[in-house]
Amino acid sequence: MSENQxxxxxxxxxxxxxxxxxxxNRRGYWSLWIFLFLFVITLGAxxxxxxxxxxxxxxxxxxxxxxxxxxxxxxxxxxxxxxDYHDPYIKELIExxxxxxxxxxPYSYQTIDYDLDVPAPAPPSSRHWLGTDxxxxxxxxxxxYGFRISILFGLLLTFISSxxxxxxxxxxxxxxxxxxxxxxxxxxxxxxLPVLYLLIIMAAVIQPGFFSLLFLMLLFSWTGLVAVVxxxxxxxxxxxxxxxxxxxxxxxxxxxIRHVLPNAMVATLTFMPFILSGSVxxxxxxxFLGFGLPSGSPSLGELLNQGKNNLQAPWLGITGFLxxxxxxxxxxxxxxxxxxxxxxxxxxx
Amino acid sequence: MTTSRGALKVTDLKVHFGxxxxxxxxxxxxVHAVDGVxxxxxxxxxxxxxxxxxxxxxxxALAIMRLVEITSGSVSLGDTAISELEGDALRSARRKFxxxxxxxxxxxxxxxxAGAIVREPLDLMNIGTPQERKNRVDxxxxxxxxxxxxxxxxxxxxxxGQRQRLGFARALSTMPDLIxxxxxxxxxxxxxxxxxxxxMTRLQQELxxxxxxxxxxxxxVQHVCDEVAVMYLGQIVEQADRVNLFSNPQxxxxxxxxxxxxxxxxxxxxxxxxxxxxxxxxxxxxxxxxPPDGCRFAGRCPKxxxxxxxxxxQMIVLDENHQVACHLLNG
Numbered sequence: 001m002s003e004n005q006x007x008x009x010x011x012x013x014x015x016x017x018x019x020x021x022x023x024x025n026r027r028g029y030w031s032l033w034i035f036l037f038l039f040v041i042t043l044g045a046x047x048x049x050x051x052x053x054x055x056x057x058x059x060x061x062x063x064x065x066x067x068x069x070x071x072x073x074x075x076x077x078x079x080x081x082x083x084d085y086h087d088p089y090i091k092e093l094i095e096x097x098x099x100x101x102x103x104x105x106p107y108s109y110q111t112i113d114y115d116l117d118v119p120a121p122a123p124p125s126s127r128h129w130l131g132t133d134x135x136x137x138x139x140x141x142x143x144x145y146g147f148r149i150s151i152l153f154g155l156l157l158t159f160i161s162s163x164x165x166x167x168x169x170x171x172x173x174x175x176x177x178x179x180x181x182x183x184x185x186x187x188x189x190x191x192x193l194p195v196l197y198l199l200i201i202m203a204a205v206i207q208p209g210f211f212s213l214l215f216l217m218l219l220f221s222w223t224g225l226v227a228v229v230x231x232x233x234x235x236x237x238x239x240x241x242x243x244x245x246x247x248x249x250x251x252x253x254x255x256x257i258r259h260v261l262p263n264a265m266v267a268t269l270t271f272m273p274f275i276l277s278g279s280v281x282x283x284x285x286x287x288f289l290g291f292g293l294p295s296g297s298p299s300l301g302e303l304l305n306q307g308k309n310n311l312q313a314p315w316l317g318i319t320g321f322l323x324x325x326x327x328x329x330x331x332x333x334x335x336x337x338x339x340x341x342x343x344x345x346x347x348x349x
Numbered sequence: 350m351t352t353s354r355g356a357l358k359v360t361d362l363k364v365h366f367g368x369x370x371x372x373x374x375x376x377x378x379x380v381h382a383v384d385g386v387x388x389x390x391x392x393x394x395x396x397x398x399x400x401x402x403x404x405x406x407x408x409x410a411l412a413i414m415r416l417v418e419i420t421s422g423s424v425s426l427g428d429t430a431i432s433e434l435e436g437d438a439l440r441s442a443r444r445k446f447x448x449x450x451x452x453x454x455x456x457x458x459x460x461x462x463a464g465a466i467v468r469e470p471l472d473l474m475n476i477g478t479p480q481e482r483k484n485r486v487d488x489x490x491x492x493x494x495x496x497x498x499x500x501x502x503x504x505x506x507x508x509x510g511q512r513q514r515l516g517f518a519r520a521l522s523t524m525p526d527l528i529x530x531x532x533x534x535x536x537x538x539x540x541x542x543x544x545x546x547x548x549m550t551r552l553q554q555e556l557x558x559x560x561x562x563x564x565x566x567x568x569x570v571q572h573v574c575d576e577v578a579v580m581y582l583g584q585i586v587e588q589a590d591r592v593n594l595f596s597n598p599q600x601x602x603x604x605x606x607x608x609x610x611x612x613x614x615x616x617x618x619x620x621x622x623x624x625x626x627x628x629x630x631x632x633x634x635x636x637x638x639x640p641p642d643g644c645r646f647a648g649r650c651p652k653x654x655x656x657x658x659x660x661x662x663q664m665i666v667l668d669e670n671h672q673v674a675c676h677l678l679n680g
Contacts, residue, residue, distance in 0.1 A: 012503070122639035240456035244519065247414050248470045261459045 021341040033052030033332040042148035049105035049141035053085055057098035066103075086111075105129070107138035109145040109298035121306075121313040131315045140309065143323050145298035149325070153214065154279040158272055160228070161218055165225030166268060170256050172226070173233025180230070187223050189333020195220045205289040213292060217282060222276055225268055232264035266292050270342050276327050284324060300324050351614070357390040357413070357527055357559060358435035364405075364412045381637050382408040385422075390576070392526070393553065395560040397591075399567060399575030399606065403634060405564045405583040410531045413561065414448050415439060427528055444474060444523035450602035451532035453512035456617045457504040463515055464500030470522045489518040496547060517548065529561045534569060546573055567610050572594055576670070582634050582645040585664075589671040599673040601650050605630040610677035644676065652677055 011019070023029050041048060052065035058075055069082045077095045078082065083090050085100070094100055107113065107128075113136045116122050120136035130139035172180045199216055206212050236242065237260065245255050286292035287301025295302075300320055307317025364383040383405040390396040390601040390669060398406050411417045413424050415431060424432040426446055434442050450456040456464055467489055471482045487497040488504060493514040504512060513533060520528055530549070534542040550573060552558060564570050570577055571591060579602065587600040600606045630649045635641055641648065647657040662674045 013402075013491070027677045240450040240452055243411075243416055244448065244450060244456050244516075245422055245458075245469075247443060248450045248473065248519075248523070249440035250473055251440070258461075259458050 018341045021152050021343075022337050025337040025340060028340075031330045031333035031337070035327075035334060038147065038327075038330075039151055042144050042151070045141075045144045045148055046108075048103055049106045049107060049109070049138070049144050050103045051086060051106060051111040053100045053102050053106075055101040056094055058094050105138060105141050107141045108141045110137065110296060111141070112136045113138065121310055121316060122316055123313070130319050131313065133303070133316060134313075136308055139303070139319055142298045143300070143319060146300045146303065147323065147327065149210075149293070149298060150280050150300055152282060153210070153283050154276045155223060157214055157217055157279040158276045160214075161221040161275065162225055162268065162272060164218070164222040166229050166261070166264070168222065169226040169229025170233050170261065170264070173230040174237050174252065174256050174260065176216075176234065176237070182232075187226060188206050190220075191223050193220070196282075199286060200291050203286070206295070208292060209294060210297075213283075213286070217279065220280065221275070221282075224278075225271060228271060229264045229269045231268055235261055236260045236263050266342050270314065270335075271340040273331055273338055277331040277335065280331070282335060283330065300327075356392045356427060357396075357561065358423075359389070359413065359649070360387050360414060362386045362409065362424060363420040365420045366409050372516075375456070378638050381583050381640055383412060384637075384640070385399060386583070387422075388588060390527075390561060390583065391558050392393070392559050393557045394575045395553070395562050395573055397562045397564060397570040399517060399564060399570055399577060400580035401565065401606075401634065403582075404580040405629055405637075406565075406580055407461065407531055409594075410448065410529045410563050414446065415443075416425065422609045430501060432650055441474075444470070444479070445525050446527040446529065447520035447523065447525040449513070449516050449533045451511050451518060452536055454504075454536075457512055457518055459504055460647045461504075462500065463495075463502050463504065463507070466504070466515060467500075467518045467522055470519065474523065476523075485522070486518075489522055489556055491554070492521065493518045508541075509537050510544060513537065513541075513545050514548065517552070521552070524556075527559045529563070531563050533562075535564065535566060542569065549573060552680040567595075569606065579606065582635055584641060584674070585644060586646065586675070587673045593671045594638055597671075599667065599671070599678060600646075600675050601652050601677070602646050604629070608618075615617070644674075654679045 003010060025029070046066060047054065050066055054064070054066055056063040056065060063070055063074070065083070065085065070083055071077075072079045072083045072090065075090060077090060077093060085091065085094075086106075091100070094273055113122075113132060116132065116136055120132050121131045121134045122128060122136070124131040127137050130142070130143070132138055133142065153175070168183065198220075202216055203213075206216070208216075233256075237268050242255060245259055250259075283292060284299075284301040287299040288305050289301075290305065292301055293299050300323060303316060303320040304324070307314075307320050310316055362383055363381075363385055366380040366382055367378055385404075386409055388396060398409065399555055400406050408417060412419050413431065415434075419432050422432065423430060428663075429442055431439075431442065431444065431446070435652065461469075464486055468482060468486050471477070471485060476482065477485065483669075488499065490497045490500065495511060495514055495518065499507075499511075504515070507515065516533075520638050533549075534545050537545060546569065553560060562570065574591055576588065576590050577594045578585045579594075579600065580586070587594070587598065587603045593606065594603065598607055630651065632649050635645065635648060641658075642661070643659050644650070644657040644662050647653050650657065656676050660676070662676050663670045664674050665678050666672050667678070
């Protein structure tokens with residue numbers, strides 16, 4: 001049975017077959033690994049790009065500024081403020097009686113480099129690998145944090161809108177009749193609303209933050225899965241095992257979750273990667289227009305906007321384009337592989 | 350007949366579908382799927398319902414199970430008026446009447462293991478401790494002729510006959526009085542049919558079950574049923590005990606049904622000795638949407654008289670065990 005197990009979970013032969021199909025799609029399989037690698041790195045972005053050192057040894061004691069703040073006086077400075085480790089004075093103080101280990105990129109996404117030799121945006125150099133943006137912030141650091149926030153936002157939005165969409169579709173399909181009719185018409189009208197336009201209006205009213213933006217986008221993204229789930233429930237609800245369950249007196253909720261939902265999950269899973277890439281695109285679009293995440297937060301859309309405004313600094317636009325392009329391509333490749341892996345025509349041929 | 354525990358009594362059951370006027374047509378179209386069906390089954394006995402496709406056999410079963418809405422009429426099992434129950438009362442009464450479906454492939458959830466399928470009703474009704482439930486599932490498996498270690502398998506790993514046994518185990522788990530068998534063997538091959546029918550008979554003797562047996566296969570009905578009702582277009586046209594119905598059919602439709610059973614010696618409709626007396630009916634039953642006045646079989650009846658178009662025939666009691674709805678018997 002060992003080959004039928006994944007992380008200790010016993011898989012049905014069908015799932016094993018799907019997993020094999022997924023692995024057989026080299027492009028999707030490698031995309032998944034590359035994506036996971038990038039995602040894990042950006043999850044730990046604080047350890048990769050930060051304006052605080054990873055480790056300080058000072059007077060035979062160890063300090064980890066990444067995890068906690070120390071005041072200047074700790075290192076013999078004059079002020080009670082949090083230490084600025086880029087300050088040459090502090091650096092000298094520490095290095096006189098110990099050493100400093102910096103992250104590979106010694107800038108955070110909001111660190112402004114005041115010591116540039118050229119006016120910002122600065123071109124790529126050994127100091128800033130991809131240059132700086134027009135506020136003298138390191139592009140690599142901003143890309144790392146921006147990638148993370150895009151993906152987390154997308155994952156969260158995908159998850160919540162899937163839950164809402166599945167619930168709505170399940171209720172609609174299972175009970176059918178007038179309820180189905182009315183909700184379906186409502187969704188058609190709702191989907192007819194010009195989403196981006198409304199988001200822009202609402203972003204002007206509500207101060208956009210990560211979670212308020214998530215909520216606003218959820219209002220329009222939950223409809224994506226409803227049709228698929230509804231169709232599946234409509235199909236399955238007349239199967240005889242559903243009738244048998246009803247005859248046994250199983251409650252509607254239990255029937256929906258235990259007997260019908262597993263059938264709808266395949267269709268749902270194949271859609272999820274595409275919803276994810278759609279969410280990321282929408283967020284990037286809003287950021288580009290300036291109606292997205294609050295200013296100052298690292299975002300790929302904002303980087304693109306800077307690229308547009310600073311055509312004399314092509315590294316901004318090119319970086320933004322490449323990062324977004326690679327990220328979306330990876331997601332789409334993974335999505336295609338998942339979709340094909342679940343394709344019944346491939347499973348039973 | 351007494352209303353002892355487990356006896357099923359159905360009175361003037363009607364199930365109509367549709368009927369609301371639609372937006373675009375003024376005329377309401379109502380499907381009279383079941384139109385005034387009455388019968389009783391004493392405890393421990395088997396009533397067979399036969400009839401061609403669309404005669405309302407299965408709808409009758411679903412109505413008794415309360416899986417489709419009853420338009421009018423009453424159904425009672427022992428002292429329980431099934432047709433009156435709603436909500437939680439209905440849900441808890443369901444343990445007393447269970448159903449076996451025709452298709453053993455779609456009647457079991459493909460994603461649950463066999464043990465879980467049989468165990469579900471026990472968990473649902475909170476019967477006993479977990480250990481007792483486990484023992485009960487083991488017992489049910491051996492009762493229907495499956496091995497307890499087969500509980501870990503998925504439905505697709507069973508054969509058709511074994512799946513139907515699983516269906517029986519699931520239906521028996523709640524210790525019902527009545528089991529409605531909706532064509533339980535028509536999807537199985539002949540050798541397996543016999544096994545399942547014998548299992549049914551054995552379970553009936555052991556547990557005192559009452560069966561409502563729905564089938565279009567007269568041979569099977571003759572094998573298992575004590576009494577047989579013949580349905581045509583939503584109504585019972587003849588009801589008799591097994592011996593009477595098969596040896597002395599009175600209604601022209603019953604006669605035609607029996608004549609249509611192929612036999613090895615004579616082929617369909619009897620090429621040999623009975624050829625003259627047995628005529629096959631032709632055509633299809635009329636639409637159950639707004640069915641014709643008078644006798645519903647009139648349009649296809651070989652012995653049709655003018656009264657048949659005008660007056661709906663009433664049930665005529667020939668003797669204690671034989672009733673027919675036909676004008677021919679009024680002399």
